[in-house]
Amino acid sequence: xxxxxxxxxxxxxxxxxxxxxxxxxxxxxxxxxxxxxxxxxxxxxxxxxxxxxxxxxxxxxxxxxxxxxxxxxxxxxxxxxxxxxxxxxxxxxxxxxxxxxxxxxxxxxxxx
Numbered sequence: 001x002x003x004x005x006x007x008x009x010x011x012x013x014x015x016x017x018x019x020x021x022x023x024x025x026x027x028x029x030x031x032x033x034x035x036x037x038x039x040x041x042x043x044x045x046x047x048x049x050x051x052x053x054x055x056x057x058x059x060x061x062x063x064x065x066x067x068x069x070x071x072x073x074x075x076x077x078x079x080x081x082x083x084x085x086x087x088x089x090x091x092x093x094x095x096x097x098x099x100x101x102x103x104x105x106x107x108x109x110x111x112x
Contacts, residue, residue, distance in 0.1 A: 036069050039087055049078050
């Protein structure tokens with residue numbers, strides 16, 4: 001008697017466990033880092049936009065969340081890309097060494 005295997009077999013469950021997830025940065029656990037509207041709130045704090053303008057931007061973002069909140073602020077002419085980049089760099093403690101469209105400077109001790 002021959003034993004026929006079915007034409008289709010479900011794959012067997014793997015006995016290996018998934019690789020452990022890397023530790024979450026403490027900065028990501030910080031509420032300010034996870035608040036999608038932190039940039040707008042900061043602009044209100046600095047009186048660069050009004051609370052009503054922030055609410056309008058939040059409403060726009062909720063309609064089109066794929067655009068990202070800084071992009072919504074730009075579309076509403078509440079902020080430009082350069083200012084947004086400066087605030088983002090400040091917020092995440094990044095150094096803005098090279099801006100797109102600018103020519104990086106050569107070190108002084110570089111040979112020609």
